[in-house]
Amino acid sequence: MGHNHHHHSADATGKKLLISIILNVVITVTQIIGGLISGSLALLSDALHNFSDVLSLVVSYFANRLAKKKSTTNKTFGYKRAEIIAAFVNASSLLVIALLLIKEGIARFLNPEPVGSNLVIILSIVAILGNGFSVLLLQKEAGRNMNMKSAYLHLLTDMLASVAVLIGGLVMKYFSWYWIDSLLTIIIALYLVYMGYDLLKESTRVLMLFTPKSVVVEDIVKHISKIDGIKxxxxxxxxxxxxxxxxxxxxxxxxxxxxxxxxxxxxxxxEELVYHNFGINHVNIQPEFGKCDPKTVIVED
Known part of the structure; x- marks a missing residue:
């Protein structure tokens, strides 16, 4: 029963991702057109971020499907790492896009240009509604794995960026402070760096086969060594x-x-000890008696 529930849950997640992809394609196209017409860099930067959402959601969608594939003799772990790779790619793209936005924002800040604020306000509201709906769709799934968390973070940051663009549009409309467009672009980009870095670090740890942060090797060795018969x-x-x-x-x-x-x-x-105390659910032990190898080395290639 649990196995079927897992597949049902994965299928539901895939459908939610597809809906989010379609919504973001619509938002991206409208924002690009609107940004070019209005001359708003913040709107174009939001569109670029939305486009990164589309790419990240597509990556997450295919990773989600791949992760469900069964193991084979030449792929003994199956595609279980597909979602971690997706999280790494998405986090990397967030950081690259953020750096490009900072560069453009600074350039425009030094030379501010008039912006068509009405169009900025309308399209930012459309983006807030579209991304807000996607965020609600994926909120539950975001707590389950890194891949869905990366997709959720893309959408959440873009919704917040759209809120900032809306505020900027209102300020430009009523006060004609066109430099606010560039300032918001830089703030959005810095927020992307903040959100993307932790996810990049977390996914890199898994890909590099680092010991999970919650696990202390010495503690495990100490606990196992207390079992009767173990030297x-x-x-x-x-x-x-x-x-x-x-x-x-x-x-x-x-x-x-x-x-x-x-x-x-x-x-x-x-197995019981390491599972209940350290969350380790796969154990492979090589038993030895009188074998000549360095017994004092806890960690070695």
Whole structure:
């Protein structure tokens, strides 16, 4: 039953992503046309950000579909990392776009130009409504994995950027402060850097097979070493495959030359211990007795 629920949930997520993609395509096209007509850099920067949303949502959509594919003999982990790669690509694109917007914003700030504020106000309201709907659609899914979080963050930042553009449009309409357009562009870009950096760092940790932040290797070694019959724990590797799977592999030196059935019982104890205390759900242990290898090295290639 749980397996079917997972697929139903993944299918529902895919449909929500498709709706968000269509909405963002419409918003992007209208903002590009409106930005060119009105001369608003903030509106064009919002359009560029929206276009990045479209690309990120497309990446997230295909990653979501790939992650559901079953493992094969030549792809033993299946496509479980597709969503992590999508999160990395999306976070990277956020940072690149932010830098381009800062560059353009500074250039325009030094040479402000008149902007058609009425069109800016109308289109920013359209973008707020469209992105707001997409944000509500993906809000629940955002807590489930990095891929959906990256898509959600793209949409959320763009909705907030559109709010800023709306405020800028109103200020330009009633006060003719055209420099506000450039200032908002830079603020939007800095916010993109802030949001994108953490996600980039998080997805990079997973891709580089770093030990999850919540796990302290020395603590695991200490806990496992307390189990009766275990002499030493060494050559430990802990990595995160995706958001659902954390793997542990280690060599364990036993005090006595135990039977295989005894090892199985100890292995179950280890699995329970690391799962409940450290959230590790895949364990691979190499048992040893009197083997000549460095027992004092906890972590080694």
């Amino acid at each position: 030493n724990v060494h050559h430990v590797h802990i990595w995160q495959l995706n958001e659902d799977e954390v793997h542990l592999e280690a060599h364990i030196d036993f005090i006595n030359d135990i039977r295989l059935s005894t090892f199985d019982a100890i292995l179950i104890e280890i």
